[in-house]
Amino acid sequence: MYDIAIIGAGVTGAMIARKLSAYNLKICVLEKEEDVSMGASMANSGIVHAGFDAVFGTLKAKLNVKGSEMMPKITSELGVPYKNNGSLVVGKGSDDFQTIKELYERGVKNGVKNLQLITSHEELLKIEPNINDDFDCGLYAPTGAIVCPYTLTLQAIGNAMDNGTELKLGFEVKGISCENDIYSIVSDKETVQAKYVINAAGLFADEIARMAGDNSFTITPRKGEYMLLDKECASLVTTTVFAVPTKMGKGILVTPTTHGNIILGPTSVNIEDKNNKATTQEGFDLISTQAKDRIKNIPFGKTITSFCGLRAVGDTGDFIINSNLPRFINVAAIESPGLSASPAIAEYVADMLSGMGIEMTQKADYDPYRKPYNYFTKLTNEEKNELIAKDPDYGKIICRCETVTKGEIKDAMLRNPKPTSIDGIKRRTRASMGRCQGGFCYPHIIEIISEMLDIPYENVTKFGGESFINLGKIKEDV
Numbered sequence: 001m002y003d004i005a006i007i008g009a010g011v012t013g014a015m016i017a018r019k020l021s022a023y024n025l026k027i028c029v030l031e032k033e034e035d036v037s038m039g040a041s042m043a044n045s046g047i048v049h050a051g052f053d054a055v056f057g058t059l060k061a062k063l064n065v066k067g068s069e070m071m072p073k074i075t076s077e078l079g080v081p082y083k084n085n086g087s088l089v090v091g092k093g094s095d096d097f098q099t100i101k102e103l104y105e106r107g108v109k110n111g112v113k114n115l116q117l118i119t120s121h122e123e124l125l126k127i128e129p130n131i132n133d134d135f136d137c138g139l140y141a142p143t144g145a146i147v148c149p150y151t152l153t154l155q156a157i158g159n160a161m162d163n164g165t166e167l168k169l170g171f172e173v174k175g176i177s178c179e180n181d182i183y184s185i186v187s188d189k190e191t192v193q194a195k196y197v198i199n200a201a202g203l204f205a206d207e208i209a210r211m212a213g214d215n216s217f218t219i220t221p222r223k224g225e226y227m228l229l230d231k232e233c234a235s236l237v238t239t240t241v242f243a244v245p246t247k248m249g250k251g252i253l254v255t256p257t258t259h260g261n262i263i264l265g266p267t268s269v270n271i272e273d274k275n276n277k278a279t280t281q282e283g284f285d286l287i288s289t290q291a292k293d294r295i296k297n298i299p300f301g302k303t304i305t306s307f308c309g310l311r312a313v314g315d316t317g318d319f320i321i322n323s324n325l326p327r328f329i330n331v332a333a334i335e336s337p338g339l340s341a342s343p344a345i346a347e348y349v350a351d352m353l354s355g356m357g358i359e360m361t362q363k364a365d366y367d368p369y370r371k372p373y374n375y376f377t378k379l380t381n382e383e384k385n386e387l388i389a390k391d392p393d394y395g396k397i398i399c400r401c402e403t404v405t406k407g408e409i410k411d412a413m414l415r416n417p418k419p420t421s422i423d424g425i426k427r428r429t430r431a432s433m434g435r436c437q438g439g440f441c442y443p444h445i446i447e448i449i450s451e452m453l454d455i456p457y458e459n460v461t462k463f464g465g466e467s468f469i470n471l472g473k474i475k476e477d478v
């Protein structure tokens with residue numbers, strides 16, 4: 001029996017688990033996929049929004065500004081890539097300037113610090129030299145930042161596990177019932193019992209709430225497609241460059257990632273199928289048209305991959321963090337700026353739980369720190385040599401594009417939450433994230449997974465389930 005069951009291991013569930021793992025509570029996280037961070041928390045822009053976009057007084061506004069202030073400390077404790085690069089909204093003409101002034105005023109009311117209105121092309125150029133000639137106004141937010149979203153999720157869950165939280169992967173919640181104040185949460189494999197339930201199931205949070213008897217909200221998927229440019233294009237922009245927002249969102253942005261690539265996107269299209277993550281020609285056309293309208297000379301030929309994320313859009317316009325059933329908390333409709341807000345969402349939920357009467361005493365041995373992933377290239381030569389002397393696998397480069405060693409992959413496979421697929425290794429170590437997208441390193445990664453998990457080579461999957469990429473040995477029948 002658990003004190004608390006958290007459904008969903010995206011950044012919301014992960015940050016809540018980490019926060020609650022500081023208390024003497026028995027906690028489990030239930031996740032339907034084979035790894036954590038497989039939903040919206042894997043495929044988003046990675047922006048820590050300053051907080052000028054959300055409507056004053058909403059949970060989005062409050063938790064965004066607070067979460068963004070908390071992010072530097074949390075990312076440093078967890079060894080997560082984070083950079084305070086600043087955000088820049090750019091516009092042209094008086095209508096755009098009017099909207100930008102409204103954003104400025106909203107930002108000031110929301111508590112965003114040091115916002116600056118920009119009123120000339122020359123001022124814009126000082127921040128971003130590649131802005132197109134016809135842009136003449138903007139809003140600069142020096143507190144805007146970027147973060148690696150899946151590393152944040154992985155490290156938050158990993159840290160919660162270090163502090164005693166259990167993670168059950170491949171646990172798809174199919175039913176929830178409550179008897180004598182105890183919730184039973186059912187999957188095909190197992191039933192888990194808990195006194196409190198936190199529903200952080202992203203796109204499926206409405207279905208989870210319905211299973212428990214709460215029909216109060218619905219979630220609609222909204223597609224966001226992206227193009228990712230090679231690190232060679234890193235000098236294109238240094239800040240996150242936004243268009244003037246419309247009612248469908250913040251528009252196509254152009255931003256560096258924490259790993260030195262440039263990301264273009266996302267589109268914003270409401271769809272029906274919660275599993276439709278296909279990228280489309282229309283998406284690319286829209287991204288390229290809007291991005292090149294703002295930034296000069298984008299080398300679209302340097303696109304190394306494309307991907308799509310689905311926003312969990314609720315029917316209230318705000319995050320839905322409430323409790324309509326005893327000891328059952330919905331943390332739903334966590335669309336943008338949910339990543340930025342996630343540390344503050346976790347505190348908000350902890351306060352709700354304490355208001356419900358759960359006993360929350362601090363663990364004496366709680367440890368908030370975690371060793372980073374993907375660390376080899378950041379070491380000094382002496383440190384590298386020391387590591388190689390201890391384990392020669394640190395001297396074997398598996399991914400040439402991102403310089404990832406066999407030692408780091410083995411280390412990632414031994415740390416919670418443990419990866420079992422190629423994409424799991426990729427998210428932790430960056431092996432196969434570079435220019436060749438796994439052309440060189442896939443066979444080596446498969447070999448390491450096969451060795452470490454003691455499973456046949458052909459049973460290794462790309463992302464769990466039936467996603468096999470080896471169909472057999474080509475020389476077998478010769």
Ligand SMILES: Cc1cc2nc3c(=O)[nH]c(=O)nc-3n(C[C@H](O)[C@H](O)[C@H](O)COP(=O)(O)OP(=O)(O)OC[C@H]3O[C@@H](n4cnc5c(N)ncnc54)[C@H](O)[C@@H]3O)c2cc1C
Pocket residue numbers: 007008009010011012013014030031032033036037038039040041042043044045046047048049171172173174200201202203204205208223224225266308309310311312334335336337338339340341
């Ligand atoms: C295109 C796009 C761009 C974005 N850009 C930004 C940005 O730049 N900055 C920002 O702050 N925010 C951004 N966001 C928002 C941010 O990504 C989300 O707010 C955040 O990732 C939500 O996390 P989550 O944990 O609530 O949901 P998810 O990450 O989707 O996690 C939910 C989890 O629940 C699991 N689950 C679902 N059903 C079940 C079940 N039945 N049983 C067990 N588990 C289940 C899922 O598998 C999933 O792992 C963006 C979102 C998108 C889609």
